[in-house]
Amino acid sequence: MTDALELAQALIRCPSVTPADAGAQAVLADALETLGFTVTRLKFGAIENFFAERPGTGAHLCFAGHTDVVPPGEGWRHDPFGGVVEDGVLYGRGAADMKGAIAAFAAAAARAPGHVSLLITGDEEGDAIDGTVRVLEWMEAQGKIPDFCVVGEPTSRVRLGDTIKIGRRGSLNARITIPGIQGHAAYPRLADNPVHRLVKTLSALIATPLDAGNAWFEPSSLQITSTDVGNPAANVIPGAATARLNIRFNDMHTGAGLTDWLTEIISGYAPAAELAVRISGEPFLTQPGRHTEALSAAISQVTGLMPEPNTAGGTSDARFIAGFCPVAEFGLVGASMHRTDECVPLAELAQLTEIYATLIRDFCR
Numbered sequence: 001m002t003d004a005l006e007l008a009q010a011l012i013r014c015p016s017v018t019p020a021d022a023g024a025q026a027v028l029a030d031a032l033e034t035l036g037f038t039v040t041r042l043k044f045g046a047i048e049n050f051f052a053e054r055p056g057t058g059a060h061l062c063f064a065g066h067t068d069v070v071p072p073g074e075g076w077r078h079d080p081f082g083g084v085v086e087d088g089v090l091y092g093r094g095a096a097d098m099k100g101a102i103a104a105f106a107a108a109a110a111r112a113p114g115h116v117s118l119l120i121t122g123d124e125e126g127d128a129i130d131g132t133v134r135v136l137e138w139m140e141a142q143g144k145i146p147d148f149c150v151v152g153e154p155t156s157r158v159r160l161g162d163t164i165k166i167g168r169r170g171s172l173n174a175r176i177t178i179p180g181i182q183g184h185a186a187y188p189r190l191a192d193n194p195v196h197r198l199v200k201t202l203s204a205l206i207a208t209p210l211d212a213g214n215a216w217f218e219p220s221s222l223q224i225t226s227t228d229v230g231n232p233a234a235n236v237i238p239g240a241a242t243a244r245l246n247i248r249f250n251d252m253h254t255g256a257g258l259t260d261w262l263t264e265i266i267s268g269y270a271p272a273a274e275l276a277v278r279i280s281g282e283p284f285l286t287q288p289g290r291h292t293e294a295l296s297a298a299i300s301q302v303t304g305l306m307p308e309p310n311t312a313g314g315t316s317d318a319r320f321i322a323g324f325c326p327v328a329e330f331g332l333v334g335a336s337m338h339r340t341d342e343c344v345p346l347a348e349l350a351q352l353t354e355i356y357a358t359l360i361r362d363f364c365r
């Protein structure tokens with residue numbers, strides 16, 4: 001099975017909601033083995049992953065993707081795991097994000113010779129702990145780090161080929177807990193109001209922009225996502241106040257640098273505050289050059305569009321790959337991802353396959 005549509009349908013019919021695999025990786029691995037790939041299954045914890053490689057001369061191009069999908073939710077017009085085609089459109093959970101692209105990887109490899117590998121994980125939509133990171137560590141130990149990696153996330157915005165991602169912002173979540181001394185609202189001198197400290201702290205945090213952005217990134221953004229006191233009484237100064245915030249930051253910052261900055265501001269207003277930080281991704285940028293140009297050229301050859309290099313949106317597994325080799329992301333139009341009746345027009349699936357095949361021919365020479 002090396003036709004992109006057939007393969008995408010077979011993948012969609014496996015209800016591989018994270019962390020379940022439901023046979024999805026076997027469908028893909030079988031297809032790749034018939035194409036001469038050697039498939040190494042890499043199960044870490046409860047998560048199925050694999051690395052597949054077809055040797056060849058020239059540069060090593062890796063396609064990375066995930067077989068897991070988010071839950072379908074309610075309200076679909078089509079069976080989310082049926083793989084139904086209606087009026088030239090394939091419907092199903094994962095059609096856009098990203099079983100369609102995975103099917104296109106394999107179909108492209110069938111058409112174009114070259115040193116190609118696939119890094120497939122079943123843990124992208126979840127914690128991403130036992131997925132891409134662990135496979136990359138294995139690849140490095142085996143000497144299998146590629147020259148360039150393309151992640152098939154749905155990066156196109158309106159038309160297939162209008163956008164590639166050459167980087168992503170980092171993401172930091174923080175919880176601030178400010179202790180106080182509980183007391184009667186009429187006797188504030190006997191209390192220490194943590195809400196006042198919290199308000200001053202938060203207003204200092206949002207007072208100045210983190211930066212003005214740069215050539216490839218929009219300005220970093222700090223969003224206060226919750227303030228919680230939970231005090232039902234009108235005449236009580238509460239004993240503690242908490243807030244949560246999220247920072248989406250560009251490559252002018254690091255998670256550690258922002259943590260230091262938060263600590264400094266907070267301690268100025270609330271020295272006894274507790275700060276809990278979770279950095280879910282550092283920013284990365286693949287400088288435009290030979291690699292991104294090869295991808296852009298393949299896209300424009302097939303679609304006639306010159307893609308815009310972009311770094312917006314959430315995090316993806318590309319943040320892990322960036323630590324090992326140049327990486328860019330390109331895939332289908334993302335409008336329907338994570339939504340009901342997720343879909344891909346068959347014409348776009350065919351075009352995506354042709355783009356990946358063109359890239360293999362040009363890059364792996």
Ligand SMILES: [Zn+2]
Pocket residue numbers: 066097098124153154
């Ligand atoms: Zn995805």
